[in-house]
C-alpha cells in the first residue's frame with residue numbers, strides 16, 4: 322500500500338526550500354523574507370462584502386447543523402465548528418506540546434529536518450518552492466506515529482508529546498468522519514463513494530504543526546503564502562490568535578476570526594473535484610504579528626493514495642478528468658495552483 326509520505330517522494334527539494342531561518346537569531350526582516358509590497362492587502366471595509374460578513378460558525382450539536390454545513394460548503398468551501406466533541410484540554414495540550422517543540426534551539430529542531438524527498442519532520446512549508454521569498458514560518462509534519470523524531474528531540478521526555486499527538490489525531494479522525502458523512506450526505510452520493518472518502522483502513526492523513534514567530538515588521542512579510550489545501554478536508558485549530566485570511570472573489574482578503582476552541586473546516590482540492598466544483602476550494606494565506614507567536618495545528622484527511630479521484634458519478638457532466646490520487650498530488654507538487662486546471666475535462 323502506498324502511503325501519503327511516499328506520494329510526496331517524487332519532487333525532492335533543496336536545503337533552502339526546507340530549512341527555516343533561525344528566527345531567534347535575527348533582529349529585522351532579512352531580504353530573503355521581505356516580500357514585494359502586496360497589491361492585495363486585507364480588505365478592512367467590511368460593508369463592501371458581497372457575501373455575509375463572516376464564515377459561518379456552526380454548532381454541531383444543533384439540529385440544523387446538517388443544513389448549515391451543506392450551505393457553507395456550497396457558498397464558501399469553509400465553516401467553523403463549535404460543540405464538536407473534541408475535549409478542550411486536549412486542544413490546549415496539543416498547543417503547549419507544539420510550543421515546547423518550536424521553543425527548542427534551531428540546531429535541535431534541525432536534527433529532525435524533513436528529508437529532501439520526505440514528507441514528515443521539521444521544515445518550511447511544502448509550498449516554499451513556488452515562491453521567490455521565504456515565509457515567516459516553520460512547521461512540523463506528522464504522519465501516523467511521531468515517536469522516532471520525538472526521541473531525537475527529547476531522548477527522555479518524548480512520551481508526553483507522542484501521546485498527545487496520537488490522541489489528537491484519533492479525535493481528528495472521528496470528527497472528520499462525522500463531518501464527511503454529513504457533507505457527502507448533503508451531496509447525495511452512493512455508498513461506494515462514501516466508502517472511498519471515509520474508508521477507515523487505508524485513508525491517509527497528516528498533522529501539521531505551524532509556528533509563526535513574532536515579526537519585527539509584519540507588513541513586510543507573510544506567514545504562509547496563498548495556497549489551497551490538496552486533500553479532501555482540513556480541520557484547523559488556529560488557537561486564539563487570528564492570522565488566517567481567505568481570498569474572496571470580487572472582495573479581496575478577508576480575515577477568518579479566531580474563536581478559541583472552534584475548528585476551521587475547509588474543502589481541499591480533492592473534495593472540490595469530487596463535488597464537481599459544487600464546493601469551491603478557497604485560497605488562503607496567513608499573516609504574522611509583531612507581538613504574539615502564533616501556533617496553529619492542521620489535520621489533513623485524504624482517501625487512499627492508490628485510489629482514483631473523479632467527480633462523483635451522480636454528476637452527468639464531469640468537469641474534471643479522473644486520475645489516481647497520487648498522480649494528482651504529484652501534479653500539485655510540480656505545478657501548484659495550475660494543477661486543478663490541468664485536469665479539466
Ligand SMILES: C=C1C[C@]23C[C@H]1CC[C@H]2[C@@]12CCC[C@@](C)(C(=O)O1)[C@H]2[C@@H]3C(=O)O
Nearest residue numbers: 446447448462527529548550551552621
Ligand atoms: C498531506 C499533506 C498536505 C500538505 C502536504 C502534505 C503534508 C503537509 C501539508 C501542508 C501543510 C502546510 C500547507 C500546505 C499547502 C503545505 O505546504 O504543506 C499543506 C499541504 C497541502 O495541502 O497540499
Ligand SMILES: O=C(O)CCC(=O)C(=O)O
Nearest residue numbers: 529531559565607617619
Ligand atoms: O495557520 C493557519 O491558520 C493556516 C495553516 C494552513 O493553511 C495550513 O496548514 O494549510
Ligand SMILES: [Fe+2]
Nearest residue numbers: 548549550605
Ligand atoms: Fe492551508
